Amino acid sequence: GRVVVVSASGARDEAWAAAKETLRLLNEGVPAHEIAVVARTLEPYRLALAEAFASEELPLDLSCGEPVLRHPSAKAALDLLTLRARDFPARTVEDLSGSPYFTGAEAKRTAKWRRLIDALGIRAGWLQWRGKLEPRTGGPVELRPHRVREGLPGEIIPAEDAKALWSFVSGLRETLGEPPATWSVRSEQARVLLAAHLRLPPDAGTAERDAWGAVQDALSELAAFDRLGEPCSWEDFLDSFERKLSRATRDAGDGRLGVRALDAMDARGQRFRAVVLIGLKEKLFPRQVLEDPLLRDGARAALRHPAGYWIGRKAAGHEEERLLFYFAAASAKERLVLVYPRSDEAGKASVPSTYLRELCRAAGLPAPGEDDTRRVPRQPAERLRSAPPDLLTPREAGLLSVFDGGSPDPALGAADLAEALDRVAALNDRGAPGAYDGLTRPIAVELAKLRKSGLSPTAMDLYATCPFRFFAARVLGLGEREEGSDRGELTxxxxxxxxxxxxxxxxxxxxxxxxxxxxxxxxxxxxxxxxxxxxxxxxxxxxxxxxxxxxxxxxxxxxxxxxxxxxxxxxxxxx
Structure with missing residues (x-):
């Protein structure tokens, strides 16, 4: 029929049902760009939809409404500008310097920075950076002095690399601590900092460019705050910048990336041959609209005046939700698939949306739960049996065959699998010992080194506890990471x-x-x-x-x- 009702259990099953319905539509000849998956808000379903469509190898455009800060380029920009405000956490410095967008140093140098930070035990706080890093910029830094004391080779970080790290963090601290200035000056300073340390690669994708563009747009919008006539500190500027970025989302795509996934707000005014509407349960679509306990709707109505401040009533949100549902359902020209959760992942019953009930009554369909067109069972085997064989992936067909007591051979290609396993066994076969197997340096040399340097009680305790840990730490030099202090206690x-x-x-x-x-x-x-x-x-x-x-x-x-x-x-x- 033109209207199909599907029930499922939880967000993942809803996403699975949406993917199967999309595959059914594609098999019937509906182009991917003429299909839309719509929800009141995509956030509860974004990950589940991505996994379900990827398993079906179906193209899905999830760019619409995606938070900008989910993209590493925008996150790196925010991390750089807020380093001083967060007191230079070492993990953030390491992540930032290891980012593919970081241009403040070469990859080899940033790798040395990470090893230096770990060896010095820097964790967070400017006191640690100044106390542990600055005094060591005058010469090479030995990362493994305990190995050197035992006559083993150590690892040295050149003085210029230590100086470069100190110059990076101290320079940021100085710039981000300047006195108050106008909003436009702050915006330009932020742009200069970003340009000096971050850059998009030449082959950056659309998502990266969109996120970077959102960062630049946020800085431009903040520059317009000069009209307030008040200077701003870095703290106020970065607080506003972070709030703008946290609310920023990507715009809807142009439909060339396949099936469109849209929020109900973004689906307004658009038309598709087929629409799969998911998340049709109470408190989600429609969302729960609560009256303001401090300013009731009666008081809001009394305060409204055409010549004064027009304050809206909270109850108007019900009409807005109804209108959004109408637009979402009306965007389907030929086929409308309505998916609702009869329960959550734990099996707790959910209440179908009142809008779904009204639409079913208007379309002459049974009420939700009475005689649904399709029902997705909770049990994995029953869920696979509920789908037509032509809609199952090879993996699902193989699993269903195993559930039914058969063999997965037809779906998985047992001959290819057996051949692959034989090759793995051949690769892992070490063969007979060769002329050089088991050779070590003369034991007398090692014993002489131990007699000269001795073993510390810590080393002997480590050997007694776990010989392999002793071997990895003392022989191979793969020492365990020692967490730095958090300025409240000594390690x-x-x-x-x-x-x-x-x-x-x-x-x-x-x-x-x-x-x-x-x-x-x-x-x-x-x-x-x-x-x-x-x-x-x-x-x-x-x-x-x-x-x-x-x-x-x-x-x-x-x-x-x-x-x-x-x-x-x-x-x-x-x-």
Whole structure:
């Protein structure tokens, strides 16, 4: 018939039904650009529709109404301009420098930046960037000092690469911290920053260009705020910029990309030979319209005046929803497919749209749920059986054959699959050991290195816990990533390094009389702790000064307790 009602369970089944109905229409000779899939809002269905149409290998244009910030080019622009406002999170800096749009440095240099950030333990906060990165711009940075101490090769980041990273973040901080200026000046400064660090590739797609164009349009619109006559800070400018981008969406395509997926608002005034209308349930289409609890419709009606401020009534939203449904249904010239969810993915019953009920009554069709034209079962096997064989994909046909106790051979091509598996086995066959299999360097050389450098308790504990982790970290150099501090606490690695350094200085500086307890060892400890804490201050560790002072006092107390216990133990053993 010209009007078809389909029921499904949940958004994914609705999308599956929409894809099958589209395939049915294509088989009947309806061109793809003459078919539209319409929903009140596409957001709940965007991912499900993309997956369902991709599995059917059907062209679907989902560009209409797509949020601009979903595209990496717009996201990169927002990340760059808001780095200072968010206090330079390391993950964002890494993502930004690794973006294909980033032009501030070559790919080889940005890869070194990421390794440098990881090795220094930078996580977030300008204090960490200034304390951990700036002091290391004067020379090469060794990323694996523990390997060097054990006589193994390390990894050095050249000084110019460290300087380039520091120049990037410090330059952004300086530019994005300038005093208030006019909106047009702020807009031009933002354009200059974007042009200096980001650029679309020559082969950029339509979606990338649309998103980048939306960024430029937002900056142009903000420049018009000069009419307010007030200067703006970077904080106010970026807040407005982010709100504009978060509301920006892509325009509807021209129909050349296949089946059109549209919001009901964008489908107004357009005509198609066939329309698949999905999401027909209460509170979705029509959406739930609630009266403003602070300004009731009666008060709004009293405030309305033709010569004054025309304030709308919230109840008018019901008429708007009805009109949108009418436009969406009327956009179909030949065929209208109405898909509604009788339940959600969990099986909870849903209420069909009142508009669907009214349309079925006007068209002389049974009410939704009484005698639907097509019904999509929830069970996978029953869902596949409900579709005609000519609408099933090879994968679905193979699954249905297995569900029915048969073989998937006709659908999957068992001969080709067997041949592929045989080739995989041949590729994985290592054959007999060769002349060089099992050869290693002389064990005596490795043992001599270990006797010279020794194994730390941490390394021995790691080996006892997991030999493979020890092999990967200590032999292959694939050390585990150590999370940097979040300016509120020291990482275990940083705390351990401070403990080791203080104890090493203390015991190496302890005299015989202090060992024997004839003289107070407190001054020796104070001198050792003062030197180590001075070398590892709050700037180098990326902590707030007050938090570092608290951590310093705590570590000092713990070290004093340990030293007192250790000296008593050693003296008792000597006696």
């Amino acid at each position: 275990p690695q940083a705390r351990g390094l401070v403990y080791h350094a203080v104890l090493e200085r203390f015991y190496s500086g302890l005299s015989e009389v202090e060992w024997e307890g004839k003289k107070d060892w407190g001054p020796v400890f104070d001198a050792a702790a003062g030197l180590v804490f001075g070398e590892n201050d709050w700037r180098a560790l990326g902590l707030y000064p007050l938090l570092w002072e608290s951590a310093r006092i705590d570590m000092s107390a713990r070290l004093r307790s340990f030293i007192e216990w250790d000296l008593e133990r050693l003296r008792a053993a000597k006696v």
